[in-house]
Amino acid sequence: MQVTHRNPRGISGHVMVAVLVLTGGLFMFTSLQRQLIYFPEVAPEAVLLDAAGRVGMLPWRSGKDELIGWRSHPAGKGARRLVVFHGNAGYALHRQYFAAGFLAQGDGWEVYLFEYPGYGARPGEPSEAGIKAAAADALAELLAGDPAPLYLVGESLGSGVASYLAGRFRQQIGGVLLVTPFTSLADVAGEHYGMLPVRALLSERFDSVAALGRYSGPVAFLIAGDDEIVPARLGRSLYDSYQGPKWQFEQPGAGHNSLDFDPGASWWREVTAFWRAH
Incomplete structure (x- = not known):
């Protein structure tokens, strides 16, 4: 041998x-x-103002006259206000399709596209703490001007922001839509950096399970069936964990960036009907 x-x-x-x-x-x-x-895209305010005008959006400014996002034209008395929190790349104006989708439903929506610090023309550096603080300030200002309930949309990273705000302003949020959502950012990081102890190292948490645990209103979940960035099972797990009224729609074969956002897609109407029912 x-x-x-x-x-x-x-x-x-x-x-x-x-x-x-x-x-x-x-x-x-x-x-x-x-x-x-975070993968912010930046642009001068003048460039963004021109682009916004071409798609029918107006600047959304804070009480200090700072540009904090974009908004649709006022819809008049009794309008329902909806605030969109985008994903980790690009900037808010790239998500004008959310405004187009909700405005096409004819339900009297006013849509606001919130911009993160360090994105678009907004100064600063993105971080979980900074984004949450800026978003909370924006919602508080909207509610101070009109106490009627707000509706929230969170896309990808923005689903963590929207979940946090739903828990913080729980009595003033009429409904939430989470698009390609996750249970926590640590769970997403674990999918991509599984060889590292990411849960111990990660400073940015965005724990949506814990945040939604403080909210009891209607939450809709839109999941991409073949999501290569945020695995669909994380969105399903978040749906399963939520104890309030919930509705889930999964688009089979859709990737993280290939969901059907056509204003004529049926799911827009189903989301607004679900919110009205609760």
Whole structure:
């Protein structure tokens, strides 16, 4: 019988390489995690104002006259106000399809597209704490001007923002739509960086399960069946965990960025009907 003798020094070398690779990965993830989460696109305010005008949107300014997003034209007395929180890439005006979809339903909507700090023409750097604080300020200002309930839409990363706001302003939120949502950002990170202890390292949490646990109103879930960024099972798990009135629609074969947002798609009407029923 032939005996093969392994070189202990060779084994140690492989282990050392693995340790160095893992250590490097840990350092990169810890120091660059926000760059791995947020992909803002910036543009001068004048450029965005021109683009907004071409799609029928107006600037949304705070009480301090700061540009904090975009809004549809006023719909008059009794209008229902809806605020959209976008995903981690691009900027708010890229989500004008949400305004088009809800306005096409003819239910008297006023749609607001909220912009994150560090995105579009808005100064600052994106972070979970900064986005949540800015979004809460915007909602508080809207409610101070008119206490009628607000409706929230959160897309991808924005689903974490909308979930947080639903829990914080729970008595003043009439309904929520979560598009390609997740249970927590840590769970999403675990899907992409499973070899690293991301739950211990991640500073940005966006825990939607915990946030929605503080809300009891109607929540609609729109899930992409073949989502390659936020696996569909995370959206389904969030749906299963929610204890309030809920409605789920899954688009088979849709990827993270290929959902059907055509204003004529039936799900728009189904979402608004679900909200009205509750």
